[in-house]
Amino acid sequence: xxxxxxxxxxxxxxxxxxxxxxxxxxxxxxxxxxxxxxxxxxxxxxxxxxxxxxxxxxxxxxxxxxxxxxxxxxxxxxxxxxxxxxxxxxxxxxxxxxxxxxxxxxxxxxxxxxxxxxxxxxxxxxxxxxxxxxxxxxxxxxxxxxxxxxxxxxxxxxxxxxxxxxxxxxxxxxxxxxxxxxxxxxxxxxxxxxxxxxxxxxxxxxxxxxxxxxxxxxxxxxxxxxxxxxxxxxxxxxxxxxxxxxxxxxxxxxxxxxxxxxxxxxxxxxxxxxxxxxxxxxxxxxxxxxxxxxxxxxxxxxxxxxxxxxxxxxxxxxxxxxxxxxxxxxxxxxxxxxxxxxxxxxxxxxxxxxxxxxxxxxxxxxxxxxxxxxxxxxxxxxxxxx
Ligand code: SF4
Numbered sequence: 001x002x003x004x005x006x007x008x009x010x011x012x013x014x015x016x017x018x019x020x021x022x023x024x025x026x027x028x029x030x031x032x033x034x035x036x037x038x039x040x041x042x043x044x045x046x047x048x049x050x051x052x053x054x055x056x057x058x059x060x061x062x063x064x065x066x067x068x069x070x071x072x073x074x075x076x077x078x079x080x081x082x083x084x085x086x087x088x089x090x091x092x093x094x095x096x097x098x099x100x101x102x103x104x105x106x107x108x109x110x111x112x113x114x115x116x117x118x119x120x121x122x123x124x125x126x127x128x129x130x131x132x133x134x135x136x137x138x139x140x141x142x143x144x145x146x147x148x149x150x151x152x153x154x155x156x157x158x159x160x161x162x163x164x165x166x167x168x169x170x171x172x173x174x175x176x177x178x179x180x181x182x183x184x185x186x187x188x189x190x191x192x193x194x195x196x197x198x199x200x201x202x203x204x205x206x207x208x209x210x211x212x213x214x215x216x217x218x219x220x221x222x223x224x225x226x227x228x229x230x231x232x233x234x235x236x237x238x239x240x241x242x243x244x245x246x247x248x249x250x251x252x253x254x255x256x257x258x259x260x261x262x263x264x265x266x267x268x269x270x271x272x273x274x275x276x277x278x279x280x281x282x283x284x285x286x287x288x289x290x291x292x293x294x295x296x297x298x299x300x301x302x303x304x305x306x307x308x309x310x311x312x313x314x315x316x317x318x319x320x321x322x323x324x325x326x327x328x329x330x331x332x333x334x335x336x337x338x339x340x341x342x343x344x345x346x347x348x349x350x351x352x353x354x355x356x357x358x359x360x361x362x363x364x365x366x367x368x369x370x371x372x373x374x375x376x377x378x379x380x381x382x383x384x385x386x
Contacts, residue, residue, distance in 0.1 A: 013072040017045060017150060018143030020187050021194055031070060033063065042196035045073055049154030075147035076101075081155075088345030091151060095120055097138035101175050103148040105167070106344050113169040116148040118185050119176025124210055126232070126243050128279055130311040131175045139181040145188035148174075149198060170200060173208040173228065179215035189225050202226065203267075208275065213249040216257040220264040227261055228273040228304075229254065233283050234291035242283070255299060262300070271300045278324055279308050280317040289330035296336060303331055303338040309346065 019027060024038035040058060044050045051073035053064045076093035079100055083089050089105040099120035106113045122129070123136040149170060156166035170192050172178040178185045185207070191197040192205050208228035209216060216227075231251075233239035239246040246254075258272050274296065278284040296303065305328055308318045319327075324340055331338040 013070060015074045015141075015143045016041060016071050017051075017073050017075060017147055018141055018187075020142075020190050021196060023187075027071075031066065037063070039196050042194070046150065046153070046191070046194075046197045049150065049157075051075070074143065075150050076144050078151060084345040086344055089152075090345060091148070093144075093148065093151065095138070095140055095144045099137045101140065101144075101148075103152065103174055104345060105152050107166075111168050112166045113171060114149060114152050114167045115171050115174050116145060117174035117176055118145055118172050118178040118181050118188075122176045123180065124177050124243075124245050126210060126230075127241060128232075128277060128308060128314060128316050130314070133314075139184060140176070142184045142187045142191070145184060146191045146197075149192060153198065165199075167198065168200075169204040169206070170198075171206045171208060171228070173206070177210055177212060178207050179209045179212040179219075182215055182218065186219075186223055189223060193225075203270065206273070208273075210243050210245055211249050211254040211257075212245065213253050213257045216261055220261055224265050224267075226270065226273070227258070228275055229258060230275045230277075231292075231295075232275070232277050234288055234295050238283060238288075242279075251295060255295070258299060271302055274299070274301045274303050275306060276303060277306045277308055278319045278327060280319040280323065282316065284319045284323050284327055286326070286330060289327050289334075293331065293334040293336065297334075301336070303336050304341055305331075305338060306341045307343070309343060 014027060016024065016027070021038055021042060024041060025035040028035055028037040037059075041056070044056045044059075050056060053059070053067045053071075053073075056064060059067075076095050079092040079094055081089065081091045087107045090102055091104075092100050092102050094100045097120055101117040101120050103117055104115045106115065117140065119139050120137040121134045122131045125132040149167065153165075153167055172185060172189070189205050189207065192200050193202060202224045203226055206226040206228050207219075207223075208230060210230045230243065231239070231254075232242045233246075236246060236250045239251060249257075262270065262272055276283075276292070292303075305324065307324050308314075308316055310316070310318055328338050328340055
């Protein structure tokens with residue numbers, strides 16, 4: 001099996017990679033075949049990483065020929081794949097819209113977490129996020145989202161070949177706001193959890209949102225994946241700046257949506273993960289910790305502190321290790337289960353918040369950011385000359 005990915009210009013063929021089990025059943029019925037073919041094909045695609053119908057040996061030659069006429073298995077094109085010295089791996093893949101997006105595999109003991117992107121760019125413009133600075137191009141299709149899992153899983157070989165799966169967890173925490181690409185994300189997560197897909201449990205698939213409250217409510221009853229919420233600030237005043245969607249859905253509404261979603265899960269022991277990026281001097285001071293304790297006192301949660309990973313001209317700095325420890329201690333003393341995310345894949349720009357890809361920006365935001373950077377460069381040059 002090679003890493004080569006089928007590329008075809010025949011856009012009228014149905015891409016089976018992007019179909020859920022139900023969708024595949026409907027597809028087979030539509031071409032006059034039995035529904036059970038869906039499970040057979042899913043095993044070939046998702047368990048064995050096969051994209052060539054000729055390799056699907058338990059399918060009759062007649063059906064294989066028929067499939068070749070009307071269908072394909074097409075993942076995004078791999079542009080590059082890098083290994084970090086710490087074992088982290090990053091792929092850049094090109095999607096249909098022409099943009100490229102990134103996904104990252106982070107091994108940690110027996111756990112292997114794949115962080116996937118849901119959009120090319122992001123419309124939300126969180127002030128400390130490199131993806132946000134690139135503007136927005138497009139929602140990824142189901143085939144483009146699950147295709148990231150397919151590419152990564154395939155690079156580790158067939159699922160049944162090893163008892164321990166290399167990918168044990170998937171987080172929708174890469175580029176984009178998953179809840180703004182709702183239907184495709186729900187279908188993709190269903191494929192991740194389907195036994196004929198990647199067989200991951202609902203606890204091991206995590207959707208991370210910046211707080212799109214109506215979509216969080218829409219998730220109720222439709223899915224029961226784990227939830228992570230990017231809070232990043234303890235007050236509306238500060239969150240309005242760092243995470244601008246807060247102006248629409250302030251912290252009080254966000255907390256209610258979290259409570260409603262978590263309350264809808266059958267397993268009441270599960271808690272939401274609160275993500276909090278620590279920015280030096282901005283939200284990492286003791287008064288911020290105290291305010292955060294107040295916000296979270298009635299939210300059963302795990303708190304994940306993420307020391308900011310700098311990128312050029314972000315305008316923010318990473319806090320010192322002492323400041324991070326102080327913040328963590330204050331939260332732990334208040335009884336909050338608080339971890340600090342280790343920086344992984346820094347040498348290949350795969351650390352949290354550093355994913356950038358190549359986005360064909362539709363929002364002009366990247367042009368504005370570029371102008372800002374050029375301005376800053378000029379100021380620095382003038383200062384240096386002075
Ligand atoms: S932090 Fe997430 S939601 Fe905010 S701009 Fe970046 S990708 Fe979008």
